[in-house]
Amino acid sequence: MTPESLLETAVLLGLFVLAGGGYGGLYSVGRAAGRPALIRAGRACWVGALAIAVVIAAATPLGVGWKLLILVSALVYAVIPPVTWRYLERTHSDEGLRP
Amino acid sequence: MYRSQRLSLRYYAAAVTLFGVMIVFGLLSALYYLYPSLLFNVFNFSTSKIMHIDTLVIWLLMAFLGAVYWYLPKELGREVEGMWLAELTFWVFCAVVIVVAAVFIFVQYGPATDFTLWFINQGRKYVEAPRWATIGIVVVMLVFAYNVVATCVKAHRMTGIMWVLALDLIPLVLVYLDAFSYDRNMSTDLYWWWWLVHMWVESTWEVLIGCVMALVLMDVMGTSRRIVETWLYIEVMLVLGAGILGLGHHYFWIGTPQYWLSIGGFFSALEPLPLLGMVIHAVYDAGAHRLKTTNRPAFFWITTEAFLNFIGAGIWGFMMTLPQINLFTHGTQWTVSHGHFAFYGAYVCGVIAVFYVAKQKTSGAAYLDGKAWKWAYGLLNIGMVGMVMGLLLAGMAQAFFGRAIGGSTLMAFTTASENPWFVSGMYARMLFGLMFAAGYVALVYDLVTSPRRIATPALQPEPA
Numbered sequence: 001m002t003p004e005s006l007l008e009t010a011v012l013l014g015l016f017v018l019a020g021g022g023y024g025g026l027y028s029v030g031r032a033a034g035r036p037a038l039i040r041a042g043r044a045c046w047v048g049a050l051a052i053a054v055v056i057a058a059a060t061p062l063g064v065g066w067k068l069l070i071l072v073s074a075l076v077y078a079v080i081p082p083v084t085w086r087y088l089e090r091t092h093s094d095e096g097l098r099p
Numbered sequence: 100m101y102r103s104q105r106l107s108l109r110y111y112a113a114a115v116t117l118f119g120v121m122i123v124f125g126l127l128s129a130l131y132y133l134y135p136s137l138l139f140n141v142f143n144f145s146t147s148k149i150m151h152i153d154t155l156v157i158w159l160l161m162a163f164l165g166a167v168y169w170y171l172p173k174e175l176g177r178e179v180e181g182m183w184l185a186e187l188t189f190w191v192f193c194a195v196v197i198v199v200a201a202v203f204i205f206v207q208y209g210p211a212t213d214f215t216l217w218f219i220n221q222g223r224k225y226v227e228a229p230r231w232a233t234i235g236i237v238v239v240m241l242v243f244a245y246n247v248v249a250t251c252v253k254a255h256r257m258t259g260i261m262w263v264l265a266l267d268l269i270p271l272v273l274v275y276l277d278a279f280s281y282d283r284n285m286s287t288d289l290y291w292w293w294w295l296v297h298m299w300v301e302s303t304w305e306v307l308i309g310c311v312m313a314l315v316l317m318d319v320m321g322t323s324r325r326i327v328e329t330w331l332y333i334e335v336m337l338v339l340g341a342g343i344l345g346l347g348h349h350y351f352w353i354g355t356p357q358y359w360l361s362i363g364g365f366f367s368a369l370e371p372l373p374l375l376g377m378v379i380h381a382v383y384d385a386g387a388h389r390l391k392t393t394n395r396p397a398f399f400w401i402t403t404e405a406f407l408n409f410i411g412a413g414i415w416g417f418m419m420t421l422p423q424i425n426l427f428t429h430g431t432q433w434t435v436s437h438g439h440f441a442f443y444g445a446y447v448c449g450v451i452a453v454f455y456v457a458k459q460k461t462s463g464a465a466y467l468d469g470k471a472w473k474w475a476y477g478l479l480n481i482g483m484v485g486m487v488m489g490l491l492l493a494g495m496a497q498a499f500f501g502r503a504i505g506g507s508t509l510m511a512f513t514t515a516s517e518n519p520w521f522v523s524g525m526y527a528r529m530l531f532g533l534m535f536a537a538g539y540v541a542l543v544y545d546l547v548t549s550p551r552r553i554a555t556p557a558l559q560p561e562p563a
Contacts, residue, residue, distance in 0.1 A: 003503035006427050007495060014418040017371045021378060021409055028379040032386025065361070066421050069368055076372060084379045091326050092387065 110165025117158035286354030381405035411440030433494025478538030485531025493524030
């Protein structure tokens with residue numbers, strides 16, 4: 001790993017999780033506030049996370065196993081916000097607490 | 100108010116005081132990086148760092164104990180069993196901390212003898228307290244465990260939260276015993292030492308703060324017991340499933356077998372996923388309550404905990420957790436940046452929320468809000484974000500110039516430490532550290548002053 005690729009790879013890994021977090025945050029705020037534009041912005045973040053994962057897989061010197069793990073993680077990120085949200089709605093439904 | 104809740108307030112007062120001591124020594128440690136000859140032959144950097152880190156561990160531990168003593172009678176409907184022992188051990192705990200701090204400050208270090216091990220410094224990072232004091236802390240933990248279990252038995256009542264807390268007491272006491280052991284083989288010694296740091300401070304404390312936050316959520320947001328207990332079980336499952344083997348990321352470079360690279364990297368890479376779930380849950384709860392609560396400071400600190408935990412542990416951790424990256428970043432200011440952010444997000448925000456719960460109850464305010472807490476909230480959060488950004492910049496300079504280019508030699512370390520990127524990062528850390536200290540002053544001011552009478556807005560959640 002060259003000095004430059006060290007920093008590039010680390011920053012890409014950070015941005016990957018940041019984009020995943022952006023998806024979760026915007027998706028859930030959009031759902032809570034009933035604003036579809038925010039949900040779409042959240043999905044755009046996930047596309048960004050996927051794109052970063054592809055760049056990590058294609059252009060960084062990480063091992064193949066780690067690249068596969070990141071690509072699979074990107075796919076898992078896609079389902080976490082909607083699945084968690086549905087689960088929250090289900091567990092909260094008896095309490096009458098809905099955003 | 101129960102007797103144990105009065106004890107809890109004493110624990111909070113001690114914790115807030117030690118929080119301040121931690122900040123003072125943090126600022127002093129930061130100054131050494133800017134002026135390396137500071138206090139030369141008077142007070143060395145390593146002792147300042149010991150004070151900074153050990154007070155962090157102790158003030159958080161005291162706050163956790165205080166939080167449990169606060170909620171235990173409410174949860175079980177009776178006074179805590181063995182209160183006189185609990186009160187006695189509180190004063191023993193305080194005395195131990197004062198004596199150890201005095202020894203660290205005025206004696207600092209001793210020759211490599213058993214006397215030093217027992218009475219000055221046992222030389223193990225994060226648990227430098229001499230052995231007699233370590234025994235004292237074990238006694239405090241045992242009494243705490245007795246208080247919890249005996250109260251549950253006497254009350255003939257076990258809630259889900261109490262089961263998790265009672266089971267967590269086992270590693271809370273047992274894993275801390277690891278503070279006593281040492282091995283002449285450095286690899287073996289570090290192998291077990293990381294059990295103490297990762298399993299005790301990270302995993303066991305994660306469950307403990309999870310129990311405390313479950314109780315706080317019921318109190319502040321009126322969330323139902325069924326919901327908080329469900330999420331608590333999920334958290335325990337994640338700690339057991341991924342958190343324990345996440346320990347492996349500490350085993351990369353200490354002489355352990357190579358398979359730890361794969362185990363540590365894999366399980367650490369999973370860690371951001373549940374943290375993302377926490378962010379979504381926080382947004383859901385904030386939306387469900389439409390940001391309305393009877394205790395706004397506690398509510399905002401709880402919500403902030405979810406976000407900063409994700410950023411500090413998730414993003415900052417993932418940047419440097421894979422072995423190929425970690426080879427260059429471990430032990431640099433990059434790690435320090437991650438450590439500050441993760442601890443602040445995972446524990447400090449939650450503990451401050453607990454302080455505000457106690458403030459509301461003791462002041463009798465139906466609705467807690469105002470300006471001072473917002474100053475504290477803003478200064479502490481901006482101060483922390485600024486500090487970790489400065490440390491990240493400095494750490495990247497160290498990894499780039501000192502490790503990747505310079506090859507980790509002493510000369511490369513020195514060169515990297517004089518690099519303008521590193522130096523400017525250190526100045527930024529100092530500046531934002533002062534801002535953080537100002538936030539602490541605002542926090543203390545807000546906690547000790549009586550709240551102004553504010554009319555209670557409508558639609559407040561009823562405590563569960």
